[in-house]
Amino acid sequence: MNQISISERQARAVGQPDLRTIDCDPDFWYPVAWSRELKAGKTLGTRYAGQPIALVRPTEGDVFALEDRCAHRQVPLSKGRVQGQAVQCCYHGWAYGRSGRCIDVPYLGKGKLPNGVRTYPCREAGGLIFVFPGDAALAETVPLPTLAQVADPGYKTRQFGPRVACHYSFMHENLMDMNHQFLHRRQMGRIRARLLGQDRGETFVEARYSFARTGNHQPLAEALIFGRHRDLQGRPQPVEEVVTIRTDYPYQTLRIVDKDGDLIMDLWVAYVPQSADQRTTRAFGLLSVQRPKTPFLIDLIWPALGVFTNRIFEEDREVVELEQQAWDAQGGDRNREVFPVVNHLRALLARAGLRAPP
């Protein structure tokens, strides 16, 4: 305990900023919408860390992304009308092309068109629309992430995208620390996580766990995916899957490999800051589940799996929002973290993120 207090005091002494005031590094591709949310010939207003972004999908051609404020009177362009490869502001009809340049003011001569609006590099993959909110010059050199197993027909992938009223760092810590299975005891039965190993580098932290069931109760949806772990007498047996959780900045994955080395579940998730203070987050998650030998079985259990994961996520959402509320009430971080994996993760998030302006 003294050791913990000392390291905390040292951190404060050297002026380390509060983790919950560290902004995400914007020089990555962040999802800002699901593809299905944006129909052809339509616009969609979204945001990254307080920056309003208008997504525009022309009837022909790729989606593009503009600052969601008309240069004229700052009304959202996402309220406007798509015309060919341009979007027209709803108010006075100013039109902007794919590059953000103003190409028409209906009541002004073409010679004296005003400047336009910011444009964001924009890509679409795996059912998600990504923008690059940072330095556009870097966009070409930064790859899109691998999106679970969306491209592999051997897996079925579920999308989920909740909004959570907390700083993104609470989300990373929540998933990384599997000791929080206690929180899900009603959904999951009594499970004890055991840390098998960890790994870390400049841009990632990884932890590997096995799980031992300490009670009898195994939920239906879990049993259908992973099979029942019972011996010949019907007594519950230790689960032998390995669960690997990895924050590969700024994304997070959870992969489950069974005792034969098969990847049976692959979760990818991005936490996208919504408000300028980054204390609200929208998660975009892709959960790929290996299709079983009996092909229709996955479709059969799919609804139950949805209910099961939603319930678990609701418990997580409640607790991370309570963490943010405690941070707000106390005006700062009072965490006393004792789990080394989480402390490594906190260091990574602090190192890779941006110190918010004071």
Added chain:
Amino acid sequence: MNQISISERQARAVGQPDLRTIDCDPDFWYPVAWSRELKAGKTLGTRYAGQPIALVRPTEGDVFALEDRCAHRQVPLSKGRVQGQAVQCCYHGWAYGRSGRCIDVPYLGKGKLPNGVRTYPCREAGGLIFVFPGDAALAETVPLPTLAQVADPGYKTRQFGPRVACHYSFMHENLMDMNHQFLHRRQMGRIRARLLGQDRGETFVEARYSFARTGNHQPLAEALIFGRHRDLQGRPQPVEEVVTIRTDYPYQTLRIVDKDGDLIMDLWVAYVPQSADQRTTRAFGLLSVQRPKTPFLIDLIWPALGVFTNRIFEEDREVVELEQQAWDAQGGDRNREVFPVVNHLRALLARAGLRAPP
């Protein structure tokens, strides 16, 4: 474009304040309620720019207006009881006369009555109750405005009074700039405004427009009032009315004169700041429409006219509130206005208003 940026930079250099921080000049008559809202023997709580005002209508005699806070414990007098020519606070029964003087504290001797509350000059005209929120000494010298055609039986007048979550200056600019007909394209069909001329003085800005219909669609309510503009072959014809919009500080009017010089529509509107920061507004509007030759026709179309003007107003409300939200998010005015009439109007509102205390 460079010219605009330079003039903006100059404005900032000479310390011109942000227009959205300029307060209305209180030395005018402002409507604060509809007459029908205040029954005989009753009180009504209203406000001007954060100042709570109690309107009192005795059973006999004119309405009067007091500061809406009891001198004792600051409870609103508008929660109180009208007794003769006085109002009694609901809490301990302190009574105030028309002059604001405290005339009774039920449990105190008459000799030691405390001071009273502020009184506001108050008048009633055209179905509106006006107060003079500024220097009361000036009230007698400042005339009430002309209220559309409320007094002329040749017109039928509609009242409307929405609350809008934006600074009053956005409302003035919205109506003055008829290029915003683009916003109403679904209600009005495709119309192009043409600026015929403008005029301005120390206390007013005026713009005159004609309108050309560029599409086929003309809404029913509009056709009933103004007639259909079609040639013998049924093709739409240019509309020949002249629309004059005028901000005569602090009021605004819109008048439509037909090709024979008849005033067919006369709109008067006042924008009354509600909150102390003046970023919320209550509009009081009077819309006078000339009765057609067939007298019952106006009654027939009256409901349709109401629906039609409400829909248009809802579009205006949404867009000016979006402007205010952008101002709030950006912490200041980023408008790049290119329309000279609006720039003259902005200069008038800045010149005539009060710079808010820092």
Added chain:
Amino acid sequence: MNQISISERQARAVGQPDLRTIDCDPDFWYPVAWSRELKAGKTLGTRYAGQPIALVRPTEGDVFALEDRCAHRQVPLSKGRVQGQAVQCCYHGWAYGRSGRCIDVPYLGKGKLPNGVRTYPCREAGGLIFVFPGDAALAETVPLPTLAQVADPGYKTRQFGPRVACHYSFMHENLMDMNHQFLHRRQMGRIRARLLGQDRGETFVEARYSFARTGNHQPLAEALIFGRHRDLQGRPQPVEEVVTIRTDYPYQTLRIVDKDGDLIMDLWVAYVPQSADQRTTRAFGLLSVQRPKTPFLIDLIWPALGVFTNRIFEEDREVVELEQQAWDAQGGDRNREVFPVVNHLRALLARAGLRAPP
């Protein structure tokens, strides 16, 4: 009047703080929950002046009270699970005993347990759970208050516990100043309070009133409790009860003694600050009514008494919340109190409370 203004000016000159910024003295026993709200084996989250408090009732043994934030990640312990004489945090299962000491972290060796959380002295009496939010060392020396007549079978006691959006001081003043019967004229008929006498000391202020009915209307519930005051001709007679209101810091009581010296009603109430700025309050009240000679009569009128007192309280709640709103809008206290009893009470609350940090 001049005298009042002078005393006000003097108060400001000597730097007396605004009464509505004075915090309650925490070195008293404050109720924070009703006993019936906390079942055996359960937890309850409550608060005192912004401090979150977890109440824990083990299956066996007394209730105890802890800071409602896990030492680990500050999640409320009141969301947790009671295990024996301890409470386990819902998130990672950290466990805390009655003393607040951390006694288990499921995934950590027993040797390196972290520090625990603050504990509050806690007692249960009269259907209420009390904590001592101040200096715990003083708790033993400060007695619990007398709780109306909860212990006397000759009385029936009603609990009420509304939340009110105002500083506690407005509540004390409301009850102490019986001239506010004007507020309840619709419920109570026309009553005039007469101050019979007052008394005060270092820690209390007391006022005694008699009441004269000036109108004919006497509500049913009141008549049933106190009897009708009519002469042989059926004309209303002066009421001869004496009502004594006393703030015995920090509690308040209202006692009614009839002309024979019998205590017919005894109200005890505590006003417990909720938010850190103490501008929201939860009241805990116990209203003891003497059982009449005909024993079932009290049960018969009990519902009517509830409705009657609720209506009166709703009127009080509205008016004190309006007082707080005026304070908020004006940024400070503009009260001009003319009633000496209330001025003595204000001095007591200012003297006994804590000046809030600037």
